[in-house]
Amino acid sequence: MAKIVLGMWTTHGPTLGTTAAQWPNRVAADKKNIHPFRLKDYSFDQLVELRKDENLGAQCTLEERQRRKARCDAGIKVMADKWEEMKPDVCVIMGNDQREMMLTDLTPALTVFCGDTIWNEPVPEDKVKLMPPGIHEASWSHNPESYTEYPGLRELAERITRMGIKSNFDLGVSYEIPRNPAHYSNGIGHAFGFVYRRIMRDKVVPNVPLVANTFYPPNQPDARRLYNFGELVGETIDAWDNDLRVAIIGSGGMTHFCIDEEFDNMFFDAFKNKDAKTLTGIDDGWFQSGTSELKNWIHAAGCLFNSGLKGSPTVVDYIPCYRSEAGTGTANGFVYWT
Numbered sequence: 001m002a003k004i005v006l007g008m009w010t011t012h013g014p015t016l017g018t019t020a021a022q023w024p025n026r027v028a029a030d031k032k033n034i035h036p037f038r039l040k041d042y043s044f045d046q047l048v049e050l051r052k053d054e055n056l057g058a059q060c061t062l063e064e065r066q067r068r069k070a071r072c073d074a075g076i077k078v079m080a081d082k083w084e085e086m087k088p089d090v091c092v093i094m095g096n097d098q099r100e101m102m103l104t105d106l107t108p109a110l111t112v113f114c115g116d117t118i119w120n121e122p123v124p125e126d127k128v129k130l131m132p133p134g135i136h137e138a139s140w141s142h143n144p145e146s147y148t149e150y151p152g153l154r155e156l157a158e159r160i161t162r163m164g165i166k167s168n169f170d171l172g173v174s175y176e177i178p179r180n181p182a183h184y185s186n187g188i189g190h191a192f193g194f195v196y197r198r199i200m201r202d203k204v205v206p207n208v209p210l211v212a213n214t215f216y217p218p219n220q221p222d223a224r225r226l227y228n229f230g231e232l233v234g235e236t237i238d239a240w241d242n243d244l245r246v247a248i249i250g251s252g253g254m255t256h257f258c259i260d261e262e263f264d265n266m267f268f269d270a271f272k273n274k275d276a277k278t279l280t281g282i283d284d285g286w287f288q289s290g291t292s293e294l295k296n297w298i299h300a301a302g303c304l305f306n307s308g309l310k311g312s313p314t315v316v317d318y319i320p321c322y323r324s325e326a327g328t329g330t331a332n333g334f335v336y337w338t
Contacts, residue, residue, distance in 0.1 A: 007337035012194035017141030020065035025134030047326035088247035095191030108172030120187030142193030214292035230302020250300030252293025
């Protein structure tokens with residue numbers, strides 16, 4: 001029978017693929033955007049005033065950014081080394097889409113990719129100009145150097161789909177990664193491409209991408225729904241008559257684009273205690289903007305908490321990577337469980 005031997009949770013954002021000196025390139029966008037923070041929406045200037053007592057300016061100097069970037073690089077290395085040590089045969093990746101694959105004409109709440117082939121490629125030169133400031137520099141960390149095809153895992157994907165439909169999950173399925181004329185990035189979304197490049201180090205095993213719509217209202221599945229579907233994924237793997245070593249990876253998060261260290265640390269506590277009640281009881285208002293990607297962590301937890309892995313997950317590091325005195329940036333975290 002198939003056996004889950006490795007669980008991982010990792011962030012995948014642009015701070016991990018850019019230099020510390022490049023992080024402030026996103027501040028111009030921060031100043032234009034409205035930011036969800038603790039169930040309210042704020043402008044950049046309002047956040048500066050609200051968080052002035054946190055002394056965030058001292059946490060985003062170039063010297064401090066360089067220290068934190070070094071910790072991010074070290075965390076990724078630990079994760080990739082652990083992947084190489086455990087040598088899983090196949091993988092299920094819980095990630096999300098940001099209009100890379102799903103357009104406004106149809107956005108399923110949850111999609112199972114069932115195709116035999118997953119492709120990705122560099123950003124086309126004519127689309128670089130469409131990219132927001134500070135994003136193109138990070139594309140190497142989730143896009144390969146040339147057009148590349150990776151192996152899908154149709155047998156397991158279709159098993160998950162059939163089990164899901166029988167259990168009243170209304171699932172979208174996809175057998176082909178589309179070419180997206182409206183987006184600057186073609187191929188599989190960056191939530192998955194990051195895992196291929198930085199965790200698997202381009203030695204990609206057959207895998208099932210599970211694509212959740214965490215970002216776009218009104219059909220975002222809530223935390224409990226994703227946790228429950230993760231449980232079903234685990235049950236499907238347990239019943240799979242195949243002598244394979246399986247890895248489960250949740251890709252996304254942590255709080256961004258406005259960092260909330262208290263909220264992030266609640267996740268680590270819940271993971272250490274395998275506390276599904278806390279994770280599934282979080283009001284959906286907390287999961288907006290980039291922070292919504294933490295639902296991918298909950299999705300994977302639903303599978304892993306009941307997987308039979310012993311002990312507790314190992315927190316490799318937590319690095320809040322601030323880029324402004326408003327608290328904007330991306331909090332990065334790395335967790336594994338064997």
